[in-house]
Amino acid sequence: MPFIDREDAARQLAKALRRYAGKHALVLAVPRGAVPMGAIIARALGGELDIVLVRKLGAPGNPELAIGAVDESGWTYLTPHAAMYGADSVYVDRERTGQLETLRRRRAMYTPGREAASAAGRVVIIVDDGLATGASMIAALHAVREQKPARLVCAVPVAPPQTLERMRPYADEVVCLESPPAFRAVGEFYREFPQVEDEQVIACLNAR
The missing domain is CATH 3.30.1310.20 (PRTase-like)
Structure with a gap:
């Protein structure tokens, strides 16, 4: 399998995104699974972590x-x-x-009692732990594009080729580590893929 777990995938994604280090990038993770990944990427790039909520x-x-x-x-x-x-x-x-x-x-x-981080004029990287249909990522990219970021990046460890093509009109850049044509579910590409709980999401956001 390409990835040991989400932490491994996040470290690999951070390397693929290293050109954005030091640019105060806003890393927006799609809850719940991608939030621990987003925390690792934001830390590696010296960026800011927040969430983008879609369902x-x-x-x-x-x-x-x-x-x-x-x-x-x-x-x-x-x-x-x-x-x-x-x-x-x-x-x-x-x-x-x-x-x-x-x-x-x-x-x-x-995020009780605080406003969402503003994406206006910033490099924004939207992170998920993988895409299947890509519907949630398209909604996330659309929501953030409305805020007029300077650059909007879709970053995922794995997605099928046809889904990646679907992302391209919505993002300035699509970063994907693995794009296998035979694809059934995101979890198939991780050795360990446990559910991320709300408490983990809150802990990551409180530590940002």
């Missing part, structure tokens, strides 16, 4: 299958195959409403 929209009857994603503003991306899985407008509205409520709860839990 996957699950398919009818199969919540693990992404048919899209939503950001905190309510902007929604739908994958090309969303309708094929029975996601009509009524279903999408209901799923969006539920996921927005989850985003509100997470914002209150993860």
Whole structure:
């Protein structure tokens, strides 16, 4: 497997991103899995760590299958195959409403009493622990692009080639360490891939 665990993947990503060291980059991690990775990358680059909150929209009857994603503003991306899985407008509205409520709860839990770090005019690196459909990353890139960063980078350890191509219109640069054509799930490319808990996310953000 390419990666021992998320820490190993983060160290490798930090090396691939070393040209941004000393540029006060804003490293935005997608909770929950990427937050410990983002902490390692931000530390290696001398940057600032924060989160970008987005939520996957699950398919009818199969919540693990992404048919899209939503950001905190309510902007929604739908994958090309969303309708094929029975996601009509009524279903999408209901799923969006539920996921927005989850985003509100997470914002209150993860960053109580403080504003999100501003991306305006900065190098911003959005980190996730891997992409499958890429829906959540597209929502994250769109949300941050609205803040007018100087440069917007998508950085992931692993993603299928077709998903990486889907990212390119939304980012100024896409950094990916492994892009295998045979791809079923992100966790297949890690020897250890435990779930990251809310407490770990909060600890990383409090130590930033």
